[in-house]
Amino acid sequence: xxxxxxxxxxxxxxxxxxxxxxxxxxxxxxxxxxxxxxxxxxxxxxxxxxxxxxxxxxxxxxxxxxxxxxxxxxxxxxxxxxxxxxxxxxxxxxxxxxxxxxxxxxxxxxxxxxxxxxxxxx
Amino acid sequence: xxxxxxxxxxxxxxxxxxxxxxxxxxxxxxxxxxxxxxxxxxxxxxxxxxxxxxxxxxxxxxxxxxxxxxxxxxxxxxxxxxxxx
Numbered sequence: 320x321x322x323x324x325x326x327x328x329x330x331x332x333x334x335x336x337x338x339x340x341x342x343x344x345x346x347x348x349x350x351x352x353x354x355x356x357x358x359x360x361x362x363x364x365x366x367x368x369x370x371x372x373x374x375x376x377x378x379x380x381x382x383x384x385x386x387x388x389x390x391x392x393x394x395x396x397x398x399x400x401x402x403x404x405x406x407x408x409x410x411x412x413x414x415x416x417x418x419x420x421x422x423x424x425x426x427x428x429x430x431x432x433x434x435x436x437x438x439x440x441x
Numbered sequence: 442x443x444x445x446x447x448x449x450x451x452x453x454x455x456x457x458x459x460x461x462x463x464x465x466x467x468x469x470x471x472x473x474x475x476x477x478x479x480x481x482x483x484x485x486x487x488x489x490x491x492x493x494x495x496x497x498x499x500x501x502x503x504x505x506x507x508x509x510x511x512x513x514x515x516x517x518x519x520x521x522x523x524x525x526x
Contacts, residue, residue, distance in 0.1 A: 399479055402449055403472075406456050418450050 365435045369427060372407050376400070389426040401425065412440040443493045451496055452479050458503045463514035465521050471503065 366386050374381040379394050390396045390404060405421045408414075412434050416424070424430050434440050452475060459471030482492035 397480075397483075398445070398449060399452060399476055399483070402452050402456070403476060406453070406460075410460070418446075418453060421453065422446060422449065 359438070360435070360440055362431075362435055365440070366431055368411055369408060369431050369434060372411050373404060373427060376404060376407070384427070386427050386431060391425065405430070408434065412437075414440060443490060448479070448489075448493060451493065451500065452476075455496070455500050455503060458500065458507055461507045462510055464510060465519040467510060 370384055373379055374384050378400060388394060390401045405424050408430055409416050414437055424433060455475045456472060459468055462468045
């Protein structure tokens with residue numbers, strides 16, 4: 320019996336209390352309670368993930384990537400690279416971007432706007 | 442004369458078709474090959490129409506090939522698809 324308890328004590332997962340301290344409330348202010356759109360991505364998450372996708376592109380210099388960077392003017396990519404980046408963003412957020420919209424996405428700002436405003440991003 | 446947007450649409454359609462393969466190697470190959478192919482034919486402006494027609498035929502082949510390969514998906518997960526821990 321004692322052995323069983325000893326073993327269980329080792330195996331039992333410690334309970335973690337997720338108390339919200341004052342310092343976190345400012346950060347969590349972007350989450351709206353009672354909102355029907357709770358599972359929508361926050362803007363910072365969208366920005367981070369879009370920038371990660373752009374930075375992991377082999378032709379891109381990661382130090383130049385900012386949320387306002389233009390693919391062709393600032394990063395020196397051509398239109399096929401833009402197509403590739405938009406495809407990678409589609410995969411990252413599990414979206415299907417129609418051709419007309421994808422043609423307009425020329426910079427990180429437009430990409431972030433599109434993903435943020437799309438209801439199906441995840 | 443094919444327009445720029447048509448070429449980009451075709452490229453996008455091929456990339457989208459290639460994404461549907463269950464096999465990691467086929468997916469990566471089609472992605473790499475379509476982009477390389479489109480880039481190679483970019484430079485020679487006189488051959489654009491021929492290249493466009495060829496690519497359209499290849500797109501049909503690609504769609505059919507995706508359907509065949511989906512009939513026999515790989516049984517084990519490819520090592521490249523396993524997330525690093």
